[in-house]
Amino acid sequence: MLRGKSRFEMNEKPLIRSLNHRLFVKAVREADLEKYSVDVLKKFLFKIGITNFDEVTTFSKNAREWLNSHFDAGLPKVLERLRSKDETIKLLLDCNGAKSESVLMNSRGKRTACISVQSGCKLNCVFCATGKLGFFRNLSFGEILDQVLILRGDASIDRIVVMGMGEPMDNLDEVIPALHFLTSKDGYGYSRKRITLSTVGIVPGIERLANSGVGVELAISLHAVDDNVRSAIIPMNSKYNIEDVLKASKLYASKANSKVTIEYLLLQDINNSEDDAVKLGRISRKYLMPINLIVFNPTEGIEFEPADNLERFTKIVSDNAIAVTVRRSKGKEISAACGQLVMRGA
Numbered sequence: 001m002l003r004g005k006s007r008f009e010m011n012e013k014p015l016i017r018s019l020n021h022r023l024f025v026k027a028v029r030e031a032d033l034e035k036y037s038v039d040v041l042k043k044f045l046f047k048i049g050i051t052n053f054d055e056v057t058t059f060s061k062n063a064r065e066w067l068n069s070h071f072d073a074g075l076p077k078v079l080e081r082l083r084s085k086d087e088t089i090k091l092l093l094d095c096n097g098a099k100s101e102s103v104l105m106n107s108r109g110k111r112t113a114c115i116s117v118q119s120g121c122k123l124n125c126v127f128c129a130t131g132k133l134g135f136f137r138n139l140s141f142g143e144i145l146d147q148v149l150i151l152r153g154d155a156s157i158d159r160i161v162v163m164g165m166g167e168p169m170d171n172l173d174e175v176i177p178a179l180h181f182l183t184s185k186d187g188y189g190y191s192r193k194r195i196t197l198s199t200v201g202i203v204p205g206i207e208r209l210a211n212s213g214v215g216v217e218l219a220i221s222l223h224a225v226d227d228n229v230r231s232a233i234i235p236m237n238s239k240y241n242i243e244d245v246l247k248a249s250k251l252y253a254s255k256a257n258s259k260v261t262i263e264y265l266l267l268q269d270i271n272n273s274e275d276d277a278v279k280l281g282r283i284s285r286k287y288l289m290p291i292n293l294i295v296f297n298p299t300e301g302i303e304f305e306p307a308d309n310l311e312r313f314t315k316i317v318s319d320n321a322i323a324v325t326v327r328r329s330k331g332k333e334i335s336a337a338c339g340q341l342v343m344r345g346a
């Protein structure tokens with residue numbers, strides 16, 4: 001189940017963290033605060049982690065009282081916190097009635113946070129546990145940032161990947177302000193090279209992100225080199241095909257002056273032929289994008305198998321591509337792939 005009871009249904013004060021960005025800005029202005037106070041409040045809520053507006057000592061007493069009487073500053077509830085043998089931590093959060101997942105992975109002492117942007121997803125990619133859950137709602141920019149805030153309670157974070165539940169290009173009104181806060185000096189101050197956003201490739205979204213000025217790195221979930229195969233596993237491909245997505249990504253790379261990587265989930269008898277490997281390598285060379293091969297993590301209810309020719313496939317891609325890396329799943333025993341934890345409780 002993606003959905004619990006929201007505070008609105010329970011007749012409680014709304015959570016300020018769940019307001020969308022437009023309403024958040026409006027709330028600050030209605031508290032009779034100046035425009036710059038929007039950034040001040042973001043910092044107190046999403047970086048310092050206050051849960052009561054009285055802690056914003058730079059605001060007037062009247063403004064604090066107004067905020068306290070209209071909103072709750074409480075954090076999302078942590079419904080589950082799991083830790084695997086490889087020190088992966090996975091959280092299941094209740095964001096005002098919407099469930100979402102966040103993961104903290106540890107690789108040779110470097111920690112990467114994987115965060116969600118939606119509760120569920122509309123796009124229904126057939127290999128994805130989140131796709132099977134359906135869509136409940138977009139997460140607000142605050143609910144996206146809260147995941148970083150909460151995960152930082154476990155350890156410092158070196159890198160952030162927007163690769164959890166949901167398609168970021170389907171929620172850019174919230175994702176862009178969240179990325180601005182993560183990269184701004186007044187926010188978390190992460191270098192844009194330390195943040196990667198993953199997308200199946202919604203072309204207008206890629207263009208909008210390129211124009212937004214956030215300039216984070218992009219990972220394109222290609223997962224096939226043939227449009228028929230890709231449309232069968234990623235329905236959005238029938239709207240924006242492989243060439244559309246790669247061309248938009250190339251423009252993104254030059255406009256945002258940022259790296260774009262091609263992600264390729266290896267699925268047995270679907271996309272792992274030697275011919276696929278050659279074509280994938282050539283795409284990498286043509287568009288000057290490195291390849292990240294992903295080993296499929298078998299998931300209950302999803303009828304795919306990991307490819308049995310990883311080594312050979314990698315060798316052929318590497319003979320043709322500009323660069324190739326292989327990514328294996330972390331935290332297998334705690335269902336760390338996106339959507340698995342919610343699915344388990346569904």
Ligand code: SF4
Pocket residue numbers: 121122123124125128129130131132164165166167200
């Ligand atoms: S892979 Fe991404 S876009 Fe596709 S269903 Fe899963 S979360 Fe949605």
